[in-house]
Amino acid sequence: MLRFNLYSSAGALGELLATYDKVGEHLDESYISILEAARNTQSKLLGIELAEMESDRMDPQPVCGPVRIVKAELFRNASTLCGLVIGVSETAYRMAVIQETGQRGTLRVFTLADSQDERTAADFVESMQDLFKVSLNSRDVMSDRARSLIGEGLAQIVVAEQAEHAAARTLAGKDARELAVAIKSGSGLLVDLAKQMGSDGQAGLPSVRERLLESDLVVGETVVLCGKTGQAISRVRSRSTLDAMADAGLRCSCGKPANEEKIEEALSITELGRDLLDKSRWMTLVLIEELLHIGVSPDHIFVEQQFDGDEIACIAIISGDVVLFELRDGRFSLGHAHSFNAKIGIVQPDYSMVVTTEKIGNDAKIHFDRRRQAVRKNMPRPYVDESVEPLFVEGISNLRAGLEDLVTNLVTKDARRVLSEVLPLAGITPGTLLRGWTTRSHG
Ligand SMILES: [Zn+2]
Numbered sequence: 001m002l003r004f005n006l007y008s009s010a011g012a013l014g015e016l017l018a019t020y021d022k023v024g025e026h027l028d029e030s031y032i033s034i035l036e037a038a039r040n041t042q043s044k045l046l047g048i049e050l051a052e053m054e055s056d057r058m059d060p061q062p063v064c065g066p067v068r069i070v071k072a073e074l075f076r077n078a079s080t081l082c083g084l085v086i087g088v089s090e091t092a093y094r095m096a097v098i099q100e101t102g103q104r105g106t107l108r109v110f111t112l113a114d115s116q117d118e119r120t121a122a123d124f125v126e127s128m129q130d131l132f133k134v135s136l137n138s139r140d141v142m143s144d145r146a147r148s149l150i151g152e153g154l155a156q157i158v159v160a161e162q163a164e165h166a167a168a169r170t171l172a173g174k175d176a177r178e179l180a181v182a183i184k185s186g187s188g189l190l191v192d193l194a195k196q197m198g199s200d201g202q203a204g205l206p207s208v209r210e211r212l213l214e215s216d217l218v219v220g221e222t223v224v225l226c227g228k229t230g231q232a233i234s235r236v237r238s239r240s241t242l243d244a245m246a247d248a249g250l251r252c253s254c255g256k257p258a259n260e261e262k263i264e265e266a267l268s269i270t271e272l273g274r275d276l277l278d279k280s281r282w283m284t285l286v287l288i289e290e291l292l293h294i295g296v297s298p299d300h301i302f303v304e305q306q307f308d309g310d311e312i313a314c315i316a317i318i319s320g321d322v323v324l325f326e327l328r329d330g331r332f333s334l335g336h337a338h339s340f341n342a343k344i345g346i347v348q349p350d351y352s353m354v355v356t357t358e359k360i361g362n363d364a365k366i367h368f369d370r371r372r373q374a375v376r377k378n379m380p381r382p383y384v385d386e387s388v389e390p391l392f393v394e395g396i397s398n399l400r401a402g403l404e405d406l407v408t409n410l411v412t413k414d415a416r417r418v419l420s421e422v423l424p425l426a427g428i429t430p431g432t433l434l435r436g437w438t439t440r441s442h443g
Pocket of ligand 1: 225226227228229252253254255256261
């Protein structure tokens, strides 16, 4: 998974520029500068002095407000890309020119690296902090929707107990979940469960039962069955409880002491188990855990949000973009696609993701495909926002990979925006080239 980190700080422009000139000697030779090397090469190719190569400034882009870039450099260190930008806001620039006062500038530092290998990126940021003597604040490239959503003041997640997360993780296993559902909806008698599981499931039953017991999703019980009628007459926590109650006089309705009747082992669902299975809350907890794992701030996770009455939505702001999640324990078919579309209409996310425990039906896929084509037709732009169609994750075991792919996509988009401001500094503009020639013809 790719990570793009952006930091910024403000300072006096003069000081920032003076420090910028020392960056080269401050970094060791494992950092290879890219923009300067590119300009050098072009200067040689064209026979134009490097000093004349100062390229025309590009149009300001609104990533961090309209900023005029004064100096910028990119460095590659092995597989990490590091960037450094000194800029002034357009208004500050004009004001300072008019008033001839000391200008305020902005320092931006960014890194692009794989999440497994962020050491160099962190070193670079720290090194720039030391050199410029500023504290760099991390910032997300926020989408408009993310900004407005934060403004809406949604309820934040209540962080669940570790035990709840562990139990949810247990239910993410299909065999454990099926057994828990069978226990919740049936008698819970082990003999019945074994029959329900069939010959394949029976072999694994002891280990699955153990997992459910360890996670406090179910508890073991002793069931007393009347030898005459075959009816279950009572359920108690343990054999010893039963003996104590029989000693105290508990008898079956047929008259026999309760502990002399037929005894069977059973499992019954706990309050925690019931809570996690209802409305598939376990999926929400697994999603939260995975979002935290990929580095989403808890402040940017909004689950079980009520929109327009009954509609419940899980939303997260990932890398500055709003992502709406649909969690479904079971198959996702056309009907679900329709109701999810309604949610998309209300929440208006930048991206959406459907996570199911089973397959996503072809009818649903065709529906989203048609919808995308319809939107594409109405879009005059040369490019189409790829966010129209939800991303699909079939099976909880694929959730982490699905989220990592999503993050890589979002991060690439952010990096593209920032790089598109900086990279023109590597090239020459027609104006620069022609100025070089004009000078020659006069010289
Ligand atoms: Zn009896």
